[in-house]
Every structure is written in C-alpha cells, then in structure tokens.
Amino acid sequence: MKTNLSSQIKLDHIPKRYYAPQGEVELAALTREEKVYTRIFETVPEGSDYLAEHVVEIIHRNVAEKGRCVLALGAGISTHPVYARLIELYKEGKVSFKSVIVFNISEFFPLTPEGPSTLARLHEVFLDHIDIRPANIHSFSAAATKETVYQYCMDYEEKIKDCGGIDLTVCEIGPHGCLAFNEPGTTPASTCRLVLLTRETRQRIASDYKCDVAPTTAFTLGLSTLLSAKRVLAMAWGENRAEIIKQTVEGDITANIPASFLQTHQHARIAVDLSAAENLTRISHPWKVINCEWTDKLIRRAIVWLCHKTGKPILKLTDKDYNDFGLGELLALYGSAYNVNIKIFNDLQHTITGWPGGKPDADDTYRPERAKPYPKRVIVFSPHPDDDVISMGGTLKRLVDQKHDVHVAYETSGNIAVGDEDMMRYIMLMDQLAPAFGFDTPEFKTKSDEINSFLKKKASGDMDTDDVRLIKTMIRQGEARTACDYIGVKPENVHFLRLPFYETGTIKKGDLSEKDIDIVRDLICSVKPHQIFVAGDLADPHGTHRVCTDAVLAVIDEVKDEPWMKDCRIWMYRGAWAEWEIDHIEMAVPISPEELRFKRNSILKHQSQMENAPFLGDDDRLFWQRAEERNRATAQLYEGLGLASYEAIEAFVEYHPIREQE
Numbered sequence: 322m323k324t325n326l327s328s329q330i331k332l333d334h335i336p337k338r339y340y341a342p343q344g345e346v347e348l349a350a351l352t353r354e355e356k357v358y359t360r361i362f363e364t365v366p367e368g369s370d371y372l373a374e375h376v377v378e379i380i381h382r383n384v385a386e387k388g389r390c391v392l393a394l395g396a397g398i399s400t401h402p403v404y405a406r407l408i409e410l411y412k413e414g415k416v417s418f419k420s421v422i423v424f425n426i427s428e429f430f431p432l433t434p435e436g437p438s439t440l441a442r443l444h445e446v447f448l449d450h451i452d453i454r455p456a457n458i459h460s461f462s463a464a465a466t467k468e469t470v471y472q473y474c475m476d477y478e479e480k481i482k483d484c485g486g487i488d489l490t491v492c493e494i495g496p497h498g499c500l501a502f503n504e505p506g507t508t509p510a511s512t513c514r515l516v517l518l519t520r521e522t523r524q525r526i527a528s529d530y531k532c533d534v535a536p537t538t539a540f541t542l543g544l545s546t547l548l549s550a551k552r553v554l555a556m557a558w559g560e561n562r563a564e565i566i567k568q569t570v571e572g573d574i575t576a577n578i579p580a581s582f583l584q585t586h587q588h589a590r591i592a593v594d595l596s597a598a599e600n601l602t603r604i605s606h607p608w609k610v611i612n613c614e615w616t617d618k619l620i621r622r623a624i625v626w627l628c629h630k631t632g633k634p635i636l637k638l639t640d641k642d643y644n645d646f647g648l649g650e651l652l653a654l655y656g657s658a659y660n661v662n663i664k665i666f667n668d669l670q671h672t673i674t675g676w677p678g679g680k681p682d683a684d685d686t687y688r689p690e691r692a693k694p695y696p697k698r699v700i701v702f703s704p705h706p707d708d709d710v711i712s713m714g715g716t717l718k719r720l721v722d723q724k725h726d727v728h729v730a731y732e733t734s735g736n737i738a739v740g741d742e743d744m745m746r747y748i749m750l751m752d753q754l755a756p757a758f759g760f761d762t763p764e765f766k767t768k769s770d771e772i773n774s775f776l777k778k779k780a781s782g783d784m785d786t787d788d789v790r791l792i793k794t795m796i797r798q799g800e801a802r803t804a805c806d807y808i809g810v811k812p813e814n815v816h817f818l819r820l821p822f823y824e825t826g827t828i829k830k831g832d833l834s835e836k837d838i839d840i841v842r843d844l845i846c847s848v849k850p851h852q853i854f855v856a857g858d859l860a861d862p863h864g865t866h867r868v869c870t871d872a873v874l875a876v877i878d879e880v881k882d883e884p885w886m887k888d889c890r891i892w893m894y895r896g897a898w899a900e901w902e903i904d905h906i907e908m909a910v911p912i913s914p915e916e917l918r919f920k921r922n923s924i925l926k927h928q929s930q931m932e933n934a935p936f937l938g939d940d941d942r943l944f945w946q947r948a949e950e951r952n953r954a955t956a957q958l959y960e961g962l963g964l965a966s967y968e969a970i971e972a973f974v975e976y977h978p979i980r981e982q983e
Contacts, residue, residue, distance in 0.1 A: 322835060322838055322875055322879075323874075323875055323878050324833045324838075324871050324872075324875050325871060326871060326874035326875060326878060326979060327867055327870045327871050327874060328559075329979055330857075330976065331595075332902075332905045332974065333599070333618060333619075333905075334616065335595055335604060336614045337363075338614075339351060339361075339603050339604055339607055339611075340361035340362070340363070340595065340598065340603070340604065341361070341362075341363075347611065350610055350611050351603040351607075351610050351611055352603065352610075353610055354571045354601075354602040354603070354609070354610065355570050355571055355601065355602075355603075356570060356571060356584045357569070357570055357583045357584045357586075357589055357590075357591055358589065358590050358591065359566075359570050359590075359591045359592075359593065359598075359601070360590065360591070360592050360593075361593055361594070361595060361598040361601070361604070362592065362593070362594055362595070363594070363595055364594060364595075365402055365558045365594050366402065366406075367594075368402075368556065368558070368592045368593065368594055369402035369403045369405070369406045370406055371592060372403045372406075372491075372554055372556060372592050373403050373406035373407045373410060374410075375554060375590070376392075376403070376407060376489065376491065376554065377407070377410055377415060377416045379488060379489050379552060380392075380416060380418070380420075380421060381416070383488050384420045384421075387485070388420060389420045389421070389422055389484070389485075390420065390421050390422070390488050390489070391421075391422045391423075391424065391481070391484050391485060391486065391487050391488045391489075392421060392422070392423050392424070392487070392488065392489050392490075392491060393423075393424045393425075393426050393481075393487045393489070393490040393491070393492075393542065393546075393547060393550060394423055394424070394425060394426060394443060394447075394491050394492075395426050395427065395439075395491060395492030395493055395501060396425070396427075396439040396440075396442040396443045396446075397492065397493035397495070397529075398493070398529055399493035399494075399556050399557055399558050400491060400492065400493055400556065401446050402558075403491065403556065404446050404447035405446070407447065407451070408447065408450045408451060411450070411451045411452070417452055418451045418452050418453040419452055419453070419454060421453055421457060422457045422459070422484050423443075423448070423453065423457060423458050423459065424459045424460075424477075424480070424481055424484075424487065424542075425439060425440050425443060425458075425459065425460035425461065426490070426492060426501040426541065426542045426547065427439055427461075427501040427502045427539055427540060427541040427542065428440060428460055428461035428539060428540045429526075429536040429538075429539045429540075430461070430465065430470075430515055430536065430538045430539055430540055431463065431465075431536070431538075432461070432462075432463035433463075436532065436536065437526060437530035437532050437535070437536070439460075440458075440460040440461075442530070443460075459477075459480055461473075461477065461540040465540075470515045474512070474513040474514050474515070474540065475513070477513050477540075477542075478512055478513050478546065481546065486549060486550070486551070487546070487547075487549060487550035487551070488550065488551050488552065489550055489551065489552045489553070489554065490547050490548070490550040490552070490553045490554070490555075491554050492547070492553075492554075492555055492556075493555065493556055493557060494555050494556065494557040494562065494565065494566065494569060494580045494591070495522075495565075495580075496521070496525070496561065496562070496565060497521075497565060497578070498565045498568065498569055498577075498578035498579050498580040498581065499522075499579055499580070500544065500547055500555070500579050500580055500582075500583075501541040501542055501547060502516050502518065502522070502539045502540075502541035503516075503541060503543065503544050503547075503579045504516065504518075504519060504522065504579070505576070505577045505578065505579065506576055506577065507543070507544055507576060507579045508544070508576055509544050509545060509548070509576075509582050509585070510543075510544075510545050511543030511544050511545055512542075512543040512545055512546055513540065513541070513542050513543055513546060514540070514541065514543060515538055515539070515540055516538065516539055516540075516541055517537065517538055518535070518536065518537055518538060518539055522535075523535035523536075523537065528864060531830075544579060544582055548582060548583070548585070548586050548589075551588060552588040552589070552590075553583060553586055553588065553589040553590070554589075554590050554592070555580065555583060555589065555590070555591045555592075556591065556592045556593065557591070557593050557597045558593065558594045558596070558597055559594070559596050559597055560596040560597065560599060562593070562596075562597040563596065563597055563598070563599045563600040564600055565578065565580070566591070566593055566597050566598065566600065566601065567600035567601055568581065569581050569583065569591070570591060570601060571601065571602060605622075606622075606623075606626060607619075608623055608647055608648055608650065609647060612650065613650060615650070615651070615654060617668065618904045618905070619904075620651065620661070620664070620665060621665055621668060621669070621903070621904040622902070622903075622904035623648055623651070624638070624661065624662070624665045625903050625904065625958075625962065627642060627643070627646055627648060628961065628962055630646055631646070634961065634962055634963025635662050635665055635666045635669075635962050635963045636662050636663075636666055636963050637963070638658050638661075638662050639658050640652055640657060640658045642658065643658055643661070666962075666963065666964070667687075669903075669959070669962060669964060670964060671687040671688070671689070672689060672906050672907055672908060672909045673909045673911060673959070673964070673965070673970075674688055674689050674690065674908060674909070674910065675719070675910065675911060676688070676690065676719070676723065677689075677690060677716045677719055677720055677892075677908065677910050677973075678690060678695075678696070678697050678699065678719075678720050678723055678725045678852060679691050679692045679693070679695065679697065680692055681693070681695040682695075689907055689908035689973075689975075690852075690890065690908065691890075694851055694888075696723075696724050696725045696726055697725045697726070697850075697851035697852050698725070698726045698728070698848055698849065698850045698851050698852075699720055699725050699726065699727045699728065699850055699851065699852040699853075699854070700728045700729075700730055700844065700845065700848055700850045700852070700853050700854070701713070701717060701720075701727065701728070701729045701730065701854040702730050702732060702841075702853065702854065702855045702856065702869065702870075702873050703729060703730065703731050703732065703856075704732050704733060704856050704865050704866045704869035704870075705731070705732075705733055705735040705738065705797075705865065706731045706733075706734070706735045706797040706798065706800065706801040706817075706927065707735070707800070707801070707804070707924065707927040707930050707944070708856060708866070708896055709729055709731075709804075710804055710808070710920065710923040710924050710926075710927070711896060711924055711944050711945075711947075711948050712856070712894045712895060712896045712948070712971075713854060713894045713910075713971050713973075714808070714919075714920035714923045714924065714948070715910060715912035715916050715917065715919075715920045715952070715969070715971050716854075716894075716910045716971050716973075717729070717808055717810075718808050718809070718916060718919060718920070718923075719910060719916075721808055721809040721810060722809070725852075726814070727810055727811075727814060728810075728814040728815075728816060728844075728848055728850070729801075729805055729810055729814065729815055729816065730816040730818055730841075730844055731797075731798075731801055731815075731816065731817050731818060732818050732820050732823075732841075732869040732872065733818075733819065733820055733823035733824075733865060733869065734790075734793075734794040734797060734798075734817070734819050734823065734824065735794075735797040736785075736790050736793035736794040736797060736826075737785075737793075737826070738797075738929070738930060739793035739796050739797060739929045740929065741776055741779070743796065743928070743929040744789065744792055744793055744796065745776065747792060747796060748769065748772060748773065748792070751765075751769070752769055755769075768788060771786075771788065772786070772788055772789060772792075775789065776789075784826045785826050790824075790826055794819070796929055797927075797929065798817055800926055800927045800928060800929060800930075801815065801817075801927070802815055803926045804923045804924075804926035804927060807922065807923055807926060808923055816844055818840050818841065818844065819840075820837040820840060820841075820869070820872060821834065821836045821837055821840075822834060822837050822868060823865065830864065830865065830868070833868050833871055833872055833875075837872050838872055838875050838876060841872045841873055841875075841876045842876045842879065842880070845873075845876050845877075845880065846880065849885040849886075849889075850889055851888060851889055851890070852889065852890055852891075852892065853873070853877070853889060853890070853891045853892070854891075854892050854893075854894055854973075855870055855873045855874070855891060855892070855893055855894075855976070856869060856870050856893070856894065856895075856896065857870065857893030857894060857895050857901075857974060857976075858870075858895055858896045858898065858899075866896065870893075874976070877891060877978055878978060878979065881978040890975060891975065891976040891977075891978075892908060892973040892974070892975055892976070893973060893974045893975070893976050894971070894972075894973055895972070898947070899951075900951050900954070900955055900972055901972045901973075901974050903955075903958055903959075903962075905974050906972045906973070906974065907973065907974050907975050908972070908973040908974075908975070909955070909959065909970045909971070909972050909973075910970065910971045910972075910973070911956070911965075911967040911968075911969070911970055912952060912956075912967065912968055912969040912970065912971060913967075913968055914968045916968075916969075917949060917952065917968055917969050920945075920948070920949075920952075921945045921948075921949065924944055924945040924948065925945060927944075930944060931943060931944075949969065952969035952970055952971055953968070953969045955969070955970040955971075955972055956968060956969050956970040
C-alpha cells in the first residue's frame with residue numbers, strides 16, 4: 322500500500338544540469354540570481370543525506386581542533402529526515418556525538434507536561450538514538466516564569482558563549498521565512514527572547530505536534546545568535562515553500578523575510594528539493610540564465626512570461642520581442658516568432674473545452690477528453706463536503722447536464738468545521754419541533770439537555786461529544802445533499818465515505834490506514850469509472866486534502882492494471898487557495914456568467930461554511946468569493962494571451978499512474 326504518492330507527482334521534467342551542474346562555469350551562470358549558496362536535490366532523502374554528511378564533517382573537524390562541537394538545532398519537520406540520516410550514520414560507526422554540545426533553538430512557553438515541546442520532539446526524532454551525553458543537551462526550562470524571562474534568556478545566551486559559541490546552526494526555513502520562531506519583522510540584531518506566536522504559526526504547531534491548543538508564546542534564539550554560528554545549514558522541502566525560498570535566495574534582504582538574512586552569512590547553505598526550488602530562476606525561468614533544453618511545457622511557460630513582459634497577446638509577439646527578452650533560441654529552433662506563436666496558441670486553444678466528459682460523436686484528436694465511451698461513469702472525490710462545488714462546481718454541472726453518470730464522494734465528514742453556533746440553531750429548532758411532531762420523549766429531552774449542558778461548559782480545545790459530532794456530521798451531509806440535488810446529481814450517487822483517519826473529533830488527525838484505503842477501493846471498484854476527479858492541492862493548508870488524495874492514488878496504484886482502469890482518466894483540480902500554472906493546465910472548462918452564478922449558489926448551499934467556517938485562514942474572502950475570483954483570473958489570463966474571452970474558467974491537470982520504471 323503506497324500512501325504518499327501525491328509527494329511523487331512531478332508536473333515538470335527538470336533537466337539535471339539545471340539543479341546539479343557538473344562544471345563551475347555552468348554553476349556560476351545558473352546561480353547568477355541567487356544571493357546565498359543553495360543546493361537543489363531531486364528528492365528529500367538526497368538532500369537530507371547531503372546535509373547529514375555535512376554535519377558529520379563539521380563535527381569531526383571541530384572535535385579534532387578543539388575537542389567539542391556546539392550545535393544549535395531546530396525541531397521543525399523539515400529537519401527530521403536529516404536527523405534520521407544522522408542516526409543511521411551513528412549506527413554505522415561514522416560519527417560519535419559524545420563530544421557534541423546541543424542547544425535547542427526554540428521552545429514553547431509555558432512548558433507543561435501535557436503540552437507540546439520542541440525538546441521532547443528533538444529527543445524523539447534524534448537525541449534518544451545517539452550517544453550524546455545528557456549533560457551536553459541544553460534547552461529552555463519549565464522553571465522560567467514571566468517575571469524571570471528576561472534574565473533567563475540572557476543566561477541562555479551566556480551558556481552559549483561559555484561553550485565557545487555555536488559552530489553550526491541546523492534549522493528549517495518556515496512558511497513566511499521564519500528561522501526558529503523569528504517571525505516576519507524580526508531585526509537582525511535580535512537575541513534570545515520570548516515572542517508572541519501568530520495565529521497561522523499556532524495552527525501549524527497544532528497540526529505538527531498533533532495538539533488541540535497550541536501555546537501562544539515561545540522562547541527563541543534571535544537572528545543575531547543563530548547567525549553568529551560559524552556555519553548555518555537551512556532547509557525547506559515541498560512546493561508550499563517555493564515562493565518563500567525564491568524570496569529568501571533571490572530577493573532583497575528584509576526583516577519581512579527573516580531567512581533573507583542568510584544572505585549576510587559567509588558560510589550559510591540552503592538545501593531544497595525540486596518542489597521547493599520550483600520558483601528559483603534556474604528552474605522556473607532557465608532561459609534567463611542559460612541555454613535551455615526546450616520542452617513543450619517550458620516553451621509555453623516562456624511565451625506566457627514574454628506576453629506578460631511585453632503586454633502583448635501571443636499572436637502579436639515579434640522577432641524583436643523574442644530577441645529583446647533573451648528568447649532568441651526559440652527563433653533559431655522554429656524559424657520565426659510566427660511559428661512559435663502559432664504552436665503555443667494552438668496548444669493553449671486545445672486545452673479549452675466545454676465538454677469535460679468528452680464530446681460524443683466529435684473528432685477528439687485535439688480535445689483534452691476522448692469522445693467515447695459516452696456517457697461516462699464519473700467519480701468526483703471531494704475531501705470535505707463542499708470542495709466539489711468550490712473547486713469544480715461549473716464542471717460538475719456540465720458533466721451532469723451532458724448526461725454522464727456522475728458520482729460525488731465526500732471523503733470526510735467535515736464535522737469539526739461546523740461551529741457550535743450553527744449547530745445550536747438545529748438543536749433549538751428540534752426543541753421547538755419536538756412537541757408539534759410528537760418526538761418530545763424523555764429520551765430526546767435527556768439528549769437535548771446533555772448537549773446544551775456540554776456546550777455551556779465547553780472550553781476552547783475541548784473535544785466534542787459523540788452526539789455533537791453526529792449532529793455536525795448530519796448538518797454537513799444535509800448541505801452536501803442539497804447542493805448535489807441543486808446540481809442534479811442522483812441521490813443514490815452521493816456517497817459519504819467518512820474516512821476513519823479524520824474521525825478523531827479534533828484538529829489532530831490520524832494516519833492514513835488500510836481501513837481508509839478499503840473504503841475508497843470499494844467505491845472505485847464498484848463504479849469502475851471512466852473519469853476520476855481528485856483534489857490536487859499538494860500544498861494544502863491543513864493537510865486533509867493531501868491525505869484524501871493519497872487515499873485515492875493508493876487505490877489507483879493497486880488497480881491500475883485492471884482493464885477498466887486502463888480506460889479511466891484521472892483529472893486533478895485545485896481548491897479555493899490557488900490554481901494550476903498555465904503551462905501545466907491540460908483541460909480548461911469555460912464558465913458562463915449564468916453558470917458562475919449557479920456555482921455560487923451551489924457553494925451557498927453549505928451555509929455552515931460561510932462566515933463562521935473556522936479554516937478560512939488569513940484570507941478574509943469567503944469561499945465563494947475566492948472561487949469566483951480565481952476562476953475569473955484564469956479566464957483573464959487566457960484572454961490576455963489572445964484566446965477567447967470567457968467569464969471564468971476551471972482548470973485541470975491529468976494524473977498518470979506511476980509505473981515502476983518511472
């Protein structure tokens with residue numbers, strides 16, 4: 322059972338010489354936009370091996386020179402693969418930690434026995450598995466109080482100085498360029514101190530440490546302390562770090578991105594995987610720094626970029642435009658701007674279709690979807706009970722109207738996203754209906770009193786009772802059924818899978834298991850679809866989308882050689898947070914003004930997820946607003962390139978099951 326296939330999705334083929342050049346001359350050319358030494362690796366394990374070996378080298382050198390090595394270590398998730406590799410090297414006898422002194426770079430405040438702890442995490446993933454002396458491990462103590470915080474932080478700095486300073490800092494680069502808990506706005510002169518954690522950081526902590534209530538404050542070493550180390554190794558993995566890595570490595574030094582101060586360190590190194598590096602110039606716009614290996618996707622990306630630079634649609638680009646912006650190579654390959662323009666214009670034109678299930682009895686040579694079979698059996702997998710309409714409501718309506726046999730599968734109950742206030746409206750309604758409809762029994766009154774009593778006493782972070790969770794689940798299911806009925810999906814084709822990994826009653830979720838896979842497998846194998854639509858939010862803000870996608874991809878991997886599966890296409894959509902880059906889009910479904918209003922109304926059927934939804938994030942727009950603006954922006958992008966003008970567009974990328982030889 323492969324449960325992490327979403328992490329292996331590669332939308333681009335990146336030539337190795339872009340990220341691992343052989344010669345110094347080519348390396349210098351490729352990295353001309355980069356202001357801090359950055360190594361790019363194809364996979365996280367390769368990057369972790371490199372970092373671990375570098376740590377071992379520094380330990381050996383310092384122990385040989387002065388009898389000890391002082392490390393400042395972070396406990397962020399990105400560091401865990403590095404620590405795992407260091408444990409392997411220790412067990413292989415290639416390094417000893419007896420002469421290593423460790424300083425924890427951050428810790429939560431106040432520390433409680435039941436609460437999260439970065440030191441406990443360090444012990445769990447690293448320190449308990451090596452031969453380091455307990456006396457050589459330094460961290461922030463639970464004995465610190467609000468009254469003694471300042472002096473405590475000063476004393477922690479003095480401990481570091483007494484050990485001769487930090488030889489090596491090892492830490493991750495956080496979502497907003499944080500180093501340790503140095504949030505945006507931190508000055509480079511900052512030292513050890515107590516900081517207030519942002520809401521987004523607390524949400525990430527709750528997820529990473531699997532706790533319901535994250536601390537509001539924490540100790541952290543300041544930027545001046547972290548960067549006082551003789552060497553710094555920083556790392557980031559995954560596409561959700563791509564933009565911050567670009568700003569850190571190629572942008573200006575600014576307090577708004579604390580990691581950008583790594584540019585000031587003579588011996589700082591950053592390690593990233595290809596996903597985290599995808600916005601760096603040598604990966605995203607290689608024609609600006611080196612002669613390219615041109616692929617269809619890269620040409621499309623380059624032409625779209627050129628259109629933005631010149632403010633022209635594709636068919637108005639000239640030879641001069643190509644030469645002025647460093648794309649003369651394409652003229653040499655295709656003979657003229659006209660030839661390149663026509664090629665890319667046609668490529669993009671062929672992505673547009675009003676028939677997402679394929680147009681029957683039509684020539685499908687240049688269409689994204691095949692004409693036959695018709696009608697198709699379709700499964701739309703929706704992680705939460707509203708992602709289907711938020712992400713592809715217009716396409717879903719088209720599939721139904723074009724007479725395909727459409728199934729919608731809601732993978733989780735979404736019950737934790739129902740606010741208590743929304744639920745209480747239903748409780749009060751039932752209380753009022755009970756006498757009129759004759760179900761005001763003692764049993765009902767007892768249940769109602771229990772629920773009301775629980776909600777009055779409920780504190781932040783308290784887990785809902787089984788009854789409360791059931792009512793919230795039924796609210797989400799009722800809203801989903803209403804939306805499906807509005808769209809025209811048959812009632813018998815609406816499936817509530819309630820995958821067990823989600824059903825914990827708290828923000829903390831379980832791991833994907835065979836039980837989850839079995840539920841998804843049963844549905845796919847019973848329907849034997851010709852099309853599957855699945856969430857492609859690979860950098861999903863709260864993780865559920867990615868887990869749900871992994872469940873579907875795991876089943877697809879198991880059944881990919883079945884005859885019926887070979888006739889099935891898998892399309893990935895994205896949610897309310899982002900859209901596919903235009904060079905990746907393989908199917909673009911236009912939405913008329915009337916259809917966009919219909920989509921909005923479908924989203925509004927999910928009343929509990931309007932203004933009171935707890936996971937709107939930092940974006941204050943409501944889900945329907947995000948969806949409309951995203952769909953309109955995609956249409957405007959197509960229009961700006963000189964293609965047809967539409968009110969809105971929903972976009973999709975095809976997923977191809979991974980084969981062993983790949």
